[in-house]
Structures are given as C-alpha cells and as structure tokens.
Amino acid sequence: MSGSQERFPRGKTAIVASATYGIGEAPGLSSLDLAVSASTRALSSVGLTPQDVDGLFIGLPDDYLSGLSFTEYLGISPRLTDNNRTGGSSFQTHAIHAALALEAGLCDVALIAYGSNQRTASGKLVSSLKPSPYEGPYKLARPVGGYALAASRYMAQYGLKKEQLGEVALAARRWAQLNPDAFMRDPLTMDEYLGSRIVADPFSVRDCCLVTDGAAAVVMVRADRAKDLAKRPAYVLGGAAAAWHKDITNMPDLTVTAASLSGPRAMAQAGVKPADIDVVEVYDAFTLNTILFLEDLGFCAKGEGAAFVEGGRIAPGGTLPVNTNGGGLSCTHPGMYGLFTMVEAAQQLAGTAGERQVGGARLALAHGNGGELSSQATLILGTEETL
C-alpha cells in the first residue's frame, strides 16, 4: 500500500497524566459520571482543572453526542471536539489526532476520556451496532462469534491448540494478580481454563474479555510543557491507524489484521523496531487477539504467535511483558478497552505501576482494536531518554 510520507510529530507531545476509575463495578453511576470521575482525577494529578481542557476527545458507549454531553457536564468550552468512533481503537485515533492538533496549536490541553457502566447497568456488552440484514438471521453471537470464526480459520491455516489460547488467558491473570485494581485476581490454572464453558467454538468463557464497569482518562500537552507538569511524561513517538472492514465476513484474510499496517507505520514514525519495545499493551478482547497482534505488530512471524506465547513468555517473569495490567481478559473491559492500554503504557513509562512495574521500561506500545478485528490503531510511547 502506497501513501504519502507520514510526518507524525515525533516526541512533540506527551501524556502527562492518566487515571482509571470504577474498574469492576460502580453501581449508581452513569457512563458520563464515570468518564468525568477518571478525567478529574487525571487532570488534578498534574494541577489542571476541567476548564484548562480545550481539546476534548471522547466516545461513550451509549451517547453519540458524548463530546457535547461531557462539555455541558463540566461547563467547559473546547476549541476542538473529536467524537471519532472506530470501536475500541477510537482512543488511539484520538491520541493521534490530539498530537496533530496540539502541534498545530489547535488546542493546548487535550483530554481523552471514556467510561461505561455496562456491567451494573445491563450485565452485558453495550453495543450500538445493528446487525446487517444479510447476517442477522444466522444469529451469530457478536462479537464473540466473529472472533471465533477468525480462530477457526487460524486453526485451519496454522494450527492452534486450545492450550496455546490458554497461555494467553493465564498470563493475563498472572499480571492481574499483581494489579490491585484488576477485577479478576483469583489464580487461574490450565485445568480450570480448559474446563470453562464453551461459548462459541473454540472459545470458552475464559477466552473472552470481562464485562465490567470502568473509566479511563489521559491528558496530553505539547512536549515543551510536559516536564513542567509531570516527572516522567510518556512522549508520543508514533501513531497510526488502519481499517479495511467492519463485519468479520469482509475481512480480507481472517488471520491477518490491519495491525500489520498500523504497527509498522507507527514504528517507522517512532524510529523503533519491535525488539526495542519494553512493554506491550494490546487490546485482548479475546485470547486470539493477543496472538494475532503479536504477529501483525512484528514481535513474531505470521503463524508463530501461538508457539510464541507458550512457556509463560508474555507472563510476569517472561521475556516480553504483555498486558501488564491484566488486560481485557482479567483487569477490565467496559465495552471499549483501547484507552486502558494507553493508561497502562503511560504508567509503566512513568514508573508508577507498583508491583507489576517492568523495570527500566522506556518504550511502550499501546494497540487498540475496534469492531471485529476491524479498526486497528497503534501508538508508540517513550520516556525522555527515547526522544
């Protein structure tokens, strides 16, 4: 695929604050209440208030006009409101647009926010998607069935053992055990994983992300101001998005995601390669995702991801720390998870991740996925040393 030379403003902007709120269950609060709670915590941690925000990036699950709702709720007046919705990858695209807008002076303080009360409000994934008239009658449970179809194809093309999917679930759980905020922290054994109820072949319950409440927020400013606000900002070194379908049916090859486009572009902008990355945060809506994204982002070759995750390689103590907060599988999944990968990446680079801190982390990747392996967006973040 050809395109013009990308001129991403490498290192010109940074995440200076990040916060989560209400991970797990937060009864009695709306999605907007939750997003505001995370936002005010992130802002106040660096001495800012909502009225300092002049670039707002948001996409609540149940409110198409959430950019306006949030503006009204906090009585702010953004110069730039971005409501882009590409599913769970929306927030990576927000960060890309925020970097461009900050650099161009279209805003000075960008806030990216998300919140959902789906667990306590409805107990299931809140989706605004309507099934296509050509697909609805076949009653595919979505999104799980769409990802299960991709898994069947991967199995047929490359071979994939249930235990290899299990390695992803077990690694996520072991990271979650190091994260006091994670929703599921009980030990998970391979026997328990293999014994969990099948939902859509080959996926069982433990291959699927959680259904939780939760909110997250990050604050971005230009690099020249970042050090005044934060001790260890996470500089945005590269960011790229790609998409080529919505429904799984129309994905060109069900074993290759558009992360194979977004990842290399983001890394080229940042001037890094996969082997340089210290911490990897990818959107694990299902266990298969982690395997596909590790391949498509270049950490291993296509078809080798299942073997790559064996032996605890991505678990605590393994050679490649992946989803260090416990991921969507064991930490939180309030409908859209992309922003949580960014929060965790920023906190790892800030050195504030507590028991799960990856020592000396300088480069982090935060990858978002939207729809049914549809929209893919990759951010590369780095500490001051990487500028």
Added chain:
Amino acid sequence: MTDHSKDPRPQQEYFAHLAEGRFMIQRSRSSGEHVFYPRVAAPRTGAQDLEWVAASGLGTVYATTVMRVRPPASAYNVCLVQLQEGPRMMSRVEGVPPESVKVGMAVRARIARDDEGQPLVVFDPAEGAKQ
C-alpha cells in the same frame, strides 16, 4: 427534485429475488468482479454498473463456529462461505452436526426460511463436489 426512483434498490431487490426462489449476487459490468452483499456502487472503483447474476450456489466453508447456546436450545452452526464467484457470505451448513462443519468443506446453497418466514440462503454439504 431529481427523480431517483429508477435507481437500484439493492437490498429490496436481493430479497425480492430470494423470495421468488432465486439466489442472485451482483457483478460489475466494467470489472467483471462479483459483489456480495448488494450495493449501489462497486467497491474500490465506485462503478455504478452492478447487475444481478445468478449465483452458482457452490462454495467452500472459509471459517466456521458453533454457537453453544444454553439448553434447552441446541447448538447451531454459523460459518462464512467463500462463493465460487469470489465474495464471502455469512450462512450456516445444515444437515450435519454443527461441529462437523469444517474449513474447506464444499457446500451448495439452498433457499430456506427463517423463524419469521423470511427467505435466506443456507448451505448443504456438496458430496463429491470439488473443493
């Protein structure tokens, strides 16, 4: 006001064909490329020259899963079929247990009715058909 009443109505026309027992897909006159689901313009080129052609009904299972719904409802198949003409469609394979539907299986289309009596395309295993 410009009169667009003669322009194609892809969804209506597809289901009207199906109701009359014809499984039709679209083909772009300029490129020869087959298209499913039905659209007003061809992907990539944007050509508004899509015409209806009879699907051969032959295809291959590209991906498959089994929906394990809670009893007493029984598990059922959902799959993606790569049509011989090129496009893929979501459907199910009937006549065999849902877990015995395999990637690569040759299948043949049949028009059935859903719970609401609406016509839909399902597939049967095509014994002896070339995969």
